[in-house]
Amino acid sequence: MSLLVIGTVAFDAIETPFGKTDKIVGGAATYASLAAAYFYDKVKIVAVVGDDFPQSEIKDLNNHHINTEGLQIKAGEKSFFWSGKYHNDMNSRDTLITELNVLADFDPIIPSSYQDCEYLMLGNLTPQVQQTVIKRLTNRPKLIVMDTMNFWMDIALNDLLETIKMVDVLTINDAEARQLSGEYSLVKAARKILTMGPKYLIIKKGEHGALLFHEDKIFSAPALPLAEVFDPTGAGDTFAGGFIGYMAKVGTVNFNNMKNAIILGSALASFCVEKFGTEKIKNLTKEEIAARVDEFVHLSKFEI
Amino acid sequence: MSLLVIGTVAFDAIETPFGKTDKIVGGAATYASLAAAYFYDKVKIVAVVGDDFPQSEIKDLNNHHINTEGLQIKAGEKSFFWSGKYHNDMNSRDTLITELNVLADFDPIIPSSYQDCEYLMLGNLTPQVQQTVIKRLTNRPKLIVMDTMNFWMDIALNDLLETIKMVDVLTINDAEARQLSGEYSLVKAARKILTMGPKYLIIKKGEHGALLFHEDKIFSAPALPLAEVFDPTGAGDTFAGGFIGYMAKVGTVNFNNMKNAIILGSALASFCVEKFGTEKIKNLTKEEIAARVDEFVHLSKFEI
Structure with a gap:
């Protein structure tokens, strides 16, 4: 039994209204993977880097x-590099540089020791590569969560739609839900997307929280209002990792467990944005996480 | 004991992506006043119209x-008229026409029978007029809630700041909280605004719900995800009316009651946007409201 995460391991250069x-x-x-590892101890990753990627960072993951x-690790090649600049609202950003490098011909090889995968997190990546991973697993995982973004809707929609058919949970943001469905109302968008394959849809709304849709049910999760948001990069990935890590921990796939998984994912994401990069998400204690989850409970609780 | 609402009674012409x-x-x-009246039966209004305003509409209020x-009712004069067009996000709009008419020299006269006012709702209006109402009440109400908008921050900031000092609860949207405080983070914005007079701040975020700030406490209320939002006009006023109506009903001013008041206000606002104008908010049953509140409870409840 394990939790497999595929996605990029890469370099970023980030500019926000608060720094660079x-x-x-x-x-x-x-x-x-860092987020998932707080809840589940059998996290494995499939990814590709160049030999410019520091060994110390790999050790850190271990x-x-x-x-x-x-x-x-591709000798003589360079790791994927992305550079972006966030707008004041911190929900939208401009991509300044994208250097695919090793990602250009990434063939996701699954080590045989990974075939015990029960939980699969398809991190944001070419839909074709995400699909290849599903096909290369001997047994269909118990839960497949897929993250994606508008970029793939723009340039690889057919592949994306093919891949979406094969997953259980899709996580996208509100603008992407609107783009994918052609519907402005998120309720209508969700209804359409739930006919495309996924049984569960999570719409991430940044500082406004997240919505979980399943059949006719909706759960609205708050976001923790933060005084300081330094850098939203990785918040969505952290959220998804925390989400699937918690699901792997509890082991039963249902709507109620997913509600909690969203709260845990949101709690981790709320840490992620407090510092640049992975700094904060690498150094959390169980006590800090528990206290943050408690804040979420108090934040949205009412008795009427 | 009564609940006094001041604000505009007027004509609107509205364009949304869904109709006109x-x-x-x-x-x-x-x-x-329509919203407050669902929770409290002693609602009184101070406002001004021209003789073009239909008597049947006044009877409807009664x-x-x-x-x-x-x-x-000003003989020979015309009622205030506003025309606006909403953008696709339904959170922002352009004002097309503003005809002040009777509002230009509105002197808010308080009938002596209104001096039993314990709950005062200062609906969106010139801050100077809002302030005059507070001054003309012999006894300071138990709870003063003030709604305002960016327009007054642009053209009458000093009056606005003077009036804000005198109120208990301020309700504004997220963009307005940022404008008023000069802070992008809503947490920092709230901290600043809470030093300007109000003890409670409600930041309305449209389809993303609302935040209540008081001392170091925050409550995040969800918005009901709706398939159809025809017209957001009046949603903020409906929210505020429902809020203060519920506060008047329970009679004790504290954070917990305000959390529920926000849920009730949000529930009424969620009806308001389902049809153009006041059509929906005029014709609700207690059962419909209770069922909608129940949806809010299920929407945001989790047990972790």
């Missing part, structure tokens, strides 16, 4: 009990 | 047990 970084370590699989056997 | 109306009855005091003794 040089190249720092990022990537969907980095954030998601120190968090993340199995990196499936992390390919 | 001719001149229909609107105004902050109309929506707020049928909802709203006292209109303080509604001035």
Whole structure:
């Protein structure tokens, strides 16, 4: 039994209204695996980096009990690099640089020791690669969660729609839900997307929280209002990783457990944005997480 | 004991992505008093209209047990008229026409029978007029709730700041909280605004719900995800009216009661947007309201 995370392990350079970084370590699989590892101790990743990627960073993942056997290191090549600048609302951003590098021909090889995968997190990546991973698993995982973004809707919609058919949970933001469905109302958008394959849809709304849709049920999760948001990069990946990590921990897939998984994912994401990159999400204690979850409980509780 | 609502009683012409109306009855005091009257039976209004305002509409208010003794009817003059067009996000709008008419020299006369006012709702209006009402009440009400908007921050900031000092609860939207405080983070914005006079701040976020701030406490209320939002006009006024109506009903001013008041206000606002103008908010049953509140409970409840 294990939780497999695929996605990017990469470099980011980030500019927000509050500051700017040089190249720092990022990537969907980095954030998601770090987050998942707080709840589940058999997290494994499949990803690719160049030989410019620091060994110390790989060791850091291992120190968090993340199995990196499936992390390919391509000699003489460079890691994926993304640079972006956030607008004042911190929900929208401009991409300044995208250098695919090793990602251009990424073939997601699944080590045989990974075939015990029960929980699969498809981090944001080419839908074709996400699909390949599903096909290369001998047994269909108990729960497949897929994250994606508008970029793939723009340039690889057919592949995306094919992949979406194969997953249980789709996580996208509100603008992406509108784009994918062609519906402005999120309720109508969700209804449409739930006919495309996924049984559960999570719409992430940044500082406004998240919505979970399943059949006719809706759960609205709050976001913790924060005084300081330094950097939203990786918040969505952290959320998804925390979400699936908690689901793997509880082991039963249902709406109520997903509600809690969203709260846990949101709690971790609320830490992620407090510092640039993975700094905060790498160094949390169980006590800090429990206290943050408690804040979420008090934040939205009422008795009428 | 009574609940006094001041604000506009007026005509609106509205365009949304979903349709368009001719001149229909609107105004902050109309929506707020109709909403408050669902929870409290001693609602009184102070407002001004021209003789173009239909008597049947005034009777309609009276049928909802709203006292209109303080509604001035100016012979030979015209009622306030506003026309606006909503953007696709339904959170922002352009004002197309503003004809002040009777509002230009509105002197809010308080009938002596209104001096039993314990709950005062200052609907969106010139801050100077809002302030005059507070000063003309012999006894300071137990609870003063003030709604306002960016327009007054632009053209009458000093008056606005003077009036804010005198109230208990301020309700504004997120963009307005940012404008008023000069802070982007809503937590920092709230901290600043809570030093300006109000002990409670409600930040309305449209389809994303609302935040209540008081001392170091925050409550995050969800908004009901709706398949159809026809017209957001009056939703904020309906919310405020429902809020203060519920506070008047329970009679004790504290954070916990305000949390419930926000849920009740949000429930009424969620009806308001389902049809153009006051149509929906005029014709609700107690059962419909209870069922909607139940939806809010299920929407945001989790047990972790």
